Every structure is written in structure tokens, then in C-alpha cells.
Amino acid sequence: MRDVMVVGTGITPFGELWEHSLRDLGIRAGMEAIRDAGITSSDIDALFVGNMAAGRLIDQTHIGALIADFAGLAGRNLPTVTIEGADASGAAALHHAYLSVASGLHDCVVVGGAEKMTDLPDPEVTEITATALDQQWESFFGATLFSMYAMMARRHMHEFGTTREQLARVAVKNHRNGALNPAAQFRRPVRPESVLEAAEVADPLGMLDCAPISDGAAAVVLCSAERARRLPGPQVRIAASAQAGDTLSLSSRRSLVGFDATSVAMERALKLAGRSRKEVDFAEVHDVTTISEIMAIEDLGFVKKGAGGPATASGMTAPGGELPVNTSGGLKARGHPLGATGIAQIIELVLQLQGKAEERQVPEARVGLAHNVGGCGATAFVHILEVA
Amino acid sequence: MSGLAGVRFWRETKSRYNLTGNRCGVCGTVFFPPRPVCTRCHRESIGRMEEHKLKGTGEVLTWTFVHEPRPGFEIQVPYILAMVRLDEGPALLAQMVDCGPGEVRIGTRVHSVFRKIGEEGKSGVIYYGYKFVPD
Secondary structure, three states, X not given: OOOEEEEEEEEOOOEOOOOOOHHHHHHHHHHXXXXXXXXXXXXXOEXXXXXXXXXXXXXXXXXXHHHHHHXXXXXXXXXXXXXXXXXXXXXXXXXXXXXXXXXXXXOEEEEEEEEOOOOOOHHHHHHHHHHHOOXXXXXXXXXXXXXXXXXXXXXXXXXHOOOHHHHHHHHHHHHHHHOOOOOOOOOOOOXXXXXXXXXXXXXXXXXXXXXXXXXXXXXXXXXXXXXXXXXXXXXXXXEEEEEEEOOOOHHHOOOOOOOHHHHHHHHHHHHHHOOOHHHOOEEXXXXXXXXXXXXXXXXXXXXXXXOHXXXXXXXXXXXXXXOOEOOOOHHHHHOOOHHHHHHHHHHHHHHHHOOOXXXXXXXXXXXXEEEEEEOOXXXXXXXXXXXX | OOOOOOHHHHOXXXXXXXXXXXXXXXXXXXXXXXXXXEXXXXXXXXXXEEEEEOOOEEEEEEEEEEOOOOOOOHHHOOXXXXXXEXXXXXXXXXXXXXXXXXXXXXXXXXXXXXXXXXXXXXXXXXXXXXXXXXX
16 A cells, blocks of 8 residues: 545535535535646546435435536546445545555545535435434434434433533534634534523434534545655645444444444554554544534543543643644534535645644644544544645 | 335334344344344354344433424424333334323333334325333
């Protein structure tokens, strides 16, 4: 396996983008990434797209071919593929794009993630995100994605004394971070009281504990290290791309207070990167709900199991803390267009490592970590990126 | 929905109506929902998984009060969804009924009842299955 570099990034704003179709968004992000990399479309060997649910959200499958076509690349007969791993589809696409370059099959590829969610009413979107659960034995009985996390939150509170206020601190921090991110869906801070008083979704989680419904796309260009040497710009290396899985249904798991898939993916990633946790300067984690971020910092091993709530309340994960988490605003404030999220996380890592994150810059950022989860933890990816 | 939409519900009737799971003939582990292969014995268990009727008794591992439902569940809102550990070992997800949120706690003893789960519109399939009530 050879070294793989991220040489360009492109992202659309996330939010309710009624004037833009999925193809508009995907092409906009992809073109921006190509321009940013300083390459031309004739340099591209393949296109990988992460998308969870366009088949149901906009009645369109075959997204890879669609985007390549409307980007004007059909005449080049590029190989394209769409990759699905629920809301970890973006990281899944990155993983397979990475493998294609690391293996030597391709030299330069574009990998994007895109989702168009606001063409349908909210209850239908709730039904579609619940397709990531076990349809026959969970969703059938009335489960939604957020209700699964709500049950984990209640169990976490019961076992470790995690409080509703500690959960709210995650939302407050991530909204404050999102306010500094031009691509974020919510660019305004929220008060802790607003989080606690927001409309209930699935008790103990309310509206401001849960990631929003979003449209958006993000793309990066990957190159071999040899090829990247001929390109301008500060270089960022993918030090590790690791995945782990678990049972599809939460009821069959060993634990209701964390994801083994996250812990195992983390161990694999550290081994691949030849790094320790202490060397990680900042992280983007899958905060699809507030309890998700608390469980993530525990499962990734940055704090011990059960200590995520107090660690968050102490400011450990805030800007300037020991481990800044979700400087982009996370899924909570940047927005969560399912398939785009995994790539948007990578873009935040690249901007931080290149020193281009402006007001939200982490000082001396050398090693960053991205953690993307599918559904309720049956799939987890950990990527580690570093300054080359 | 197509005319055959009901088939996918009919296939699961036995497990959903009677809480029928299965048991590995090699190690004795009980599964719900039934699995074609034992998660411990793997290929040794092939052809040796036996049907196993569960008693429907157990305790609440965790629960939530759902306010934002999926389509088809609107008239039930808010409803209690619980993870129940059955006495035979497996855990499952189900609604709690005939009780308020004040009557459900982690550790509450429960038993299963047979109820309507939902329906597909006014003229579609009505589907049934298990829910749980406190003892």
C-alpha cells in the first residue's frame, strides 16, 4: 500500500437548499474540489460517491453515473460507483477511494458525498433514516433513529449519572463552533436553557439534541504521494482509514451505552497510523445526537467509559480544551446530509491541518481524527489525517 | 404499496404473534428474532437451530417516550418504546402499553400482550404483534 494524500476540497453550504437539486450540489462540491487541487477533469481516474437514500428521498439511484454525466465527464467513460453504509456512506466512499489509490489501481480520484433531504416532509424523512435500523424487528414496532439514541441516553444516565445538562453542553458547544463555520446550517449559538426547553423528540432527547434534516454535498480529491508532489498547496496524508461493524439491531448488542464498532475501528486506525491517542490534536465525531458525542469520546478512548458527560462539562472538548471536538459545528450545527457528512468531516480535518480554518483554527494542528457512524452503530469508520 | 405488500408481514407472523424464536441445538443459546446461524457455533449450528417459544416475560433495560414518530404511528403519539431483556436471554424492542411513563423504569418487570401494531392507510394491511405491559 502506498501513501495517499488529500489534495483538494469542495463543500456546498449545508441546509434547506430548495433551489438546488442533488446533481447541482454534487457537481458544485466536486468542481470546487478539482479547482482547489489544481488539477483538471482529465486527471481524474474514477469517481466515488457516498449516498444513503436518494432512491427513496428523490427516487433516484445510480448517483455516481448521474454526477459524472452532469459534470460533463460522461465522454471520458470514467468508472463511477455509489457506496452506501447508512449515514456513514461518506466515510465508506472515502475508504474505498483510498484503497483504490493506495493499491496503485488509480492515481487520482474524486470522492464525494451528497444527500438531498428537504424535498420530502419531515415524517417521511424520519421513516427513511429509520431504514438504517432493523426494519423487521425495530422500525416495524415504531422505532426511529433518534428513539434508539434516546434509549441509549437513558441507560447512560442510569449507569453513569450522566445528566440532561451535560447532554445540552454538547449542543451549546457545537452551535457555538458552527456559528464560525461559513458552510454550517446553523450559524447561531444556543443557550443551555433553549436546549432543555426545546420540543421533545424522544425523551430525554429534544429537538436541539438531534442533528437537523439537511441538503448538502462535499468532495475531496485524493492522489498518490508521487502525484501530489507535483501539485501546489500544503499536503495532508491519510494516515489511517479503518472500519468496524456490529449487529444491525441495538437489542443484540453487548452494550447499550456505547458502540463496540467505534472502539474497534479506533484500535485499527491507531495501529495503521502508528500513532497513540495522545498524538491526536482534534477530532470530528458523529454527534447525530448529543449523547452520541459523549459516547463517541468514550468509545474512541479519549476518556474512560462513563466520563464523557463530566469531560464535556469541564470544557475538555471545547475550543482551547485538551481535545477540541467538532470545531466545524458537527452534525448538530453544520448539518447532517447523511451521505455528505463523512466527507464534510474530512474537509474540516484538512482545513485545520492546512491552517485554513480561520476563526475556528486549532493551534498547532498536526493530527486530526474523523469518526462517522452508520445508523445506530452497526457501522463505524475512523480516519486519521496528518500533516505530510 | 403493491397488492402483495402484506406478504412481508405474513412471513413474520409466527414470531410476531407468538414470540417464537429459536435455540441453538449445539450450545443452547436462545435467539429472538430467530437466526439461521448461531452467533457462537457458526457453521456447527447449521441445520441444528430449533424453534423455541418464548414465555414473554422479562425486564426493561431502557425506554423512551417517542414524540416524533414515523408515519403510521401518529395516532399513538406519544408512545413508550422499550428494550426488554427476556428471561430466556435475548433482548427485543417493543412498545409498552396500558401504562404511563411514570410506571416504567429500568428494571420494571413486564410481560407480553398481543396487539395491533399499525396499518397501511385506510384500506391497507393491518398488522399485529407483541407489546409489553408492566406486571
